[in-house]
Amino acid sequence: MRVLVPFDTQSPKTRLAPALDAAERELFAKRMLADVLAAIDATPHDPLVLATGPVETTTPVTQDERPLTAAVNAALADADKPVGVVMADLALVTPAALDRLFGLADGAEVVIAPGIGGGTNALVVDQPGFRVDYHGLSYRDHRRRAEELGATAAVVDSYRLSVDIDRPADLREVLLHADGSAAGWLEAAGFE
Amino acid sequence: MRVLVPFDTQSPKTRLAPALDAAERELFAKRMLADVLAAIDATPHDPLVLATGPVETTTPVTQDERPLTAAVNAALADADKPVGVVMADLALVTPAALDRLFGLADGAEVVIAPGIGGGTNALVVDQPGFRVDYHGLSYRDHRRRAEELGATAAVVDSYRLSVDIDRPADLREVLLHADGSAAGWLEAAGFE
Numbered sequence: 001m002r003v004l005v006p007f008d009t010q011s012p013k014t015r016l017a018p019a020l021d022a023a024e025r026e027l028f029a030k031r032m033l034a035d036v037l038a039a040i041d042a043t044p045h046d047p048l049v050l051a052t053g054p055v056e057t058t059t060p061v062t063q064d065e066r067p068l069t070a071a072v073n074a075a076l077a078d079a080d081k082p083v084g085v086v087m088a089d090l091a092l093v094t095p096a097a098l099d100r101l102f103g104l105a106d107g108a109e110v111v112i113a114p115g116i117g118g119g120t121n122a123l124v125v126d127q128p129g130f131r132v133d134y135h136g137l138s139y140r141d142h143r144r145r146a147e148e149l150g151a152t153a154a155v156v157d158s159y160r161l162s163v164d165i166d167r168p169a170d171l172r173e174v175l176l177h178a179d180g181s182a183a184g185w186l187e188a189a190g191f192e
Numbered sequence: 193m194r195v196l197v198p199f200d201t202q203s204p205k206t207r208l209a210p211a212l213d214a215a216e217r218e219l220f221a222k223r224m225l226a227d228v229l230a231a232i233d234a235t236p237h238d239p240l241v242l243a244t245g246p247v248e249t250t251t252p253v254t255q256d257e258r259p260l261t262a263a264v265n266a267a268l269a270d271a272d273k274p275v276g277v278v279m280a281d282l283a284l285v286t287p288a289a290l291d292r293l294f295g296l297a298d299g300a301e302v303v304i305a306p307g308i309g310g311g312t313n314a315l316v317v318d319q320p321g322f323r324v325d326y327h328g329l330s331y332r333d334h335r336r337r338a339e340e341l342g343a344t345a346a347v348v349d350s351y352r353l354s355v356d357i358d359r360p361a362d363l364r365e366v367l368l369h370a371d372g373s374a375a376g377w378l379e380a381a382g383f384e
Contacts, residue, residue: 097349114351116308117361118368140368157289159306162351169309176310176332 001045001102001124003084004075006068007033009053013089019168020189028185032165033057033088035180042095045084045102050075073131082126089165090121091174091182097160098122108154110146113161114139121161127151193237193294193316195276196267198260199225201245205281211360212381220377224357225249225280227372234287237276237294242267265323274318281357282313283366283374289352290314300346302338305353306331313353319343 011022012029020028033049037059040047049061050071064071072085082105086098104111105124113122118137129149133141146153163173165182171191174183203214204221212220225241229251232239241253242263256263264277274297278290296303297316305314310329321341325333338345355365357374363383366375 094349100349114369116351116355116365118364137368157286157292157352158349159308159351159354160349162354163308172310173308176329177306 001082001084001105002079003040003045003047003086004050004072004079005033005036005040005047005059005086005088006072007049007051007055007088008068009051009055013166015166016168016171019171024189028182029089030055031180031182031185032091035178035182036086036088036090036093038180039093039095039098040084040086043098043102045098047086049088069132069134072134076125076131081128082124085123085125085132087115087121087164090161090163091165091180092160092163092177094160097156097158100158101156101161104154104156107152109151110142110153111156112139112142112146112153113156113158115164116162119164121164122156193274193276193297194271195232195237195239195278196242196264196271197225197228197232197239197251197278197280198264199241199243199247199280200260201243201247205358207358208360208363211363216381220374221281222248223372223374223377224283227370227374228278228280228282228285230372231285231287231290232276232278235290235294237290239278241280261324261326264326268317268323273320274316277315277317277324279307279313279356282353282355283357283372284352284355284369286352289348289350292350293348293353296346296348299344301343302334302345303348304331304334304338304345305348305350307356308354311356313356314348 013025016025037047047059049055049059051061051063052065055061101113101122109127111124115121118139120138120142205217208217229239239251241247241251243253243255244257247253293305293314301319303316307313310331312330312334
């Protein structure tokens with residue numbers, strides 16, 4: 001299965017500004033992306049970065065300058081199904097957490113990993129008409145969308161998939177629970 | 193297995209003060225407790241409320257006026273092992289999430305459900321010397337404690353077990369993801 005990983009190459013992670021300056025945010029975002037790609041690579045599935053600009057990585061990259069929702073929906077329309085979508089800032093992700101997400105797709109046409117605060121941190125879609133909308137309480141909207149389409153839906157109960165790294169307080173979760181390159185970068189930068 | 197559920201009957205959930213007044217917090221805390229007890233009852237295990245004062249419930253109650261850490265440690269010392277400890281404010285808990293927590297105890301002497309922010313939301317202890325300390329980053333401290341004791345440890349990856357309802361922002365998670373009596377109480381109180 002193809003797993004899309006959307007990545008914003010222009011000023012990523014602006015809400016981390018109280019903790020990290022612009023150059024640091026860019027480095028840290030790249031480390032998180034690398035960790036997410038490595039975790040997907042450790043499953044039987046194939047990551048594809050969906051980036052707004054050029055990205056240095058050995059993973060295949062598709063460039064699409066449009067905002068997140070539009071770019072993901074274009075990719076969903078084109079992709080063979082099932083297809084996964086995993087956010088690039090899930091610094092706590094592990095292959096085991098992804099295996100649980102992907103495993104639920106055997107019994108459901110739409111699988112959702114909710115984010116804390118009502119977002120959608122990961123999806124598996126095996127339904128031709130399903131489209132995303134990442135604005136607002138997207139978890140609720142995506143469940144409704146699945147219901148309207150008559151699609152079977154499942155929700156994965158994972159802490160590691162629920163934590164996206166947006167705000168300075170989230171960095172604590174990285175330091176406590178992750179051991180990838182993003183956590184290493186934070187430690188080297190002096191965070192404890 | 194016995195599952196302890198610590199419950200503070202005196203002014204519970206003070207950090208919810210920006211959203212709920214004292215009487216509302218007391219009612220809401222009781223609803224969350226009821227939901228947690230119902231979820232444990234739906235597993236093969238037996239809840240025991242460890243309360244600082246009298247509680248109206250059909251579940252057995254042990255009263256201990258001491259603070260959380262001291263009361264839990266006294267109960268741990270007395271209890272047959274394995275023994276569980278599940279916080280009373282896990283309003284998103286489900287029997288399935290608890291089954292995953294309890295199931296890991298087959299292969300580990302200490303099982304931890306981390307809370308967002310570094311806390312410990314649930315434990316299973318099958319080690320005579322293990323004691324808790326809920327102050328500070330208790331997740332890290334409990335892992336260290338297990339390691340010092342040479343105990344095998346496991347961590348359950350559950351969003352539902354990671355969310356304890358402390359602050360007004362947490363109420364959104366209840367409304368989005370729970371359908372128990374606490375969620376019903378919030379909706380009846382006008383929260384959306």
